Amino acid sequence: MTLNARPAQRRSHLLYLHGFRSSPRSAKALRMQAWVAEHRPDLHFSCPQLPPSPRAAFALLQSLTEGWPADESAVMGSSLGGFYTTALIQTLPHWRAVVINPAVDPARDLAAYIGEQSCWQDPTERFFFQADFVDELHALMPEQLLNPERCLAVVAKGDELLDWREMQTRYIEGPIRLLEGSDHGLSDFDEHLTELTAFLQL
Secondary structure (H helix, E strand, O other), X not given: OOOOOOOOOOOOEEEEEOOOOOOOOOHHHHHHHHHHHHHOOOOEEEOOOOOOOHHHHHHHHHHHHOOOOHXXXXXXXXXXXXXXXXXXXXXXXXXXXXXXXXXXXXXXXXXXXXXXXXXXXXXXXEEEEOOHHHHHHHHHOOOOOOOHHHEEEEEXXXXXXXXXXXXXXXXXXXXXXXXXXXXXXXXOHHHHHHHHHHHOOO
């Protein structure tokens, strides 16, 4: 599917959502922050630390973006952040979104991680993933994806944590950038950044 070309009207707000056990200090989050500083210093950029509770995380996102202009906002999310992105845009039909190796069924996958966890960027930062959080993830899962043409899915066949076929099936109705290699963290993120920012109309 052909991706939309960069329009004359650009987005004014961008939200970046990190994944499970990650933080605003992740490589992609920091790269996006640097890109904004270099190319769009006028852009309102937000990359919050998401709480372990999915319900609390989603409430934070709703509060944080309340009042953002519907036609001028965009969101990018990776892994669990991609799941939150997908849930968020179901109620924000004019937003544009990019999901990177998005978690399709995190309630199923993260049930194995109940207990104490550490942050990838700083193992001394620890949190407890509670059993109730699995139910909270179930509650957030959209039954169907609305306006799929506004969400670009970047799916790496080399993802070592998530099944690329499941991701492809989930987002098949919208544009998909299927990568032959790469990995879950999309270590070649820089190679795709121009295309992703263009899709987000930044």
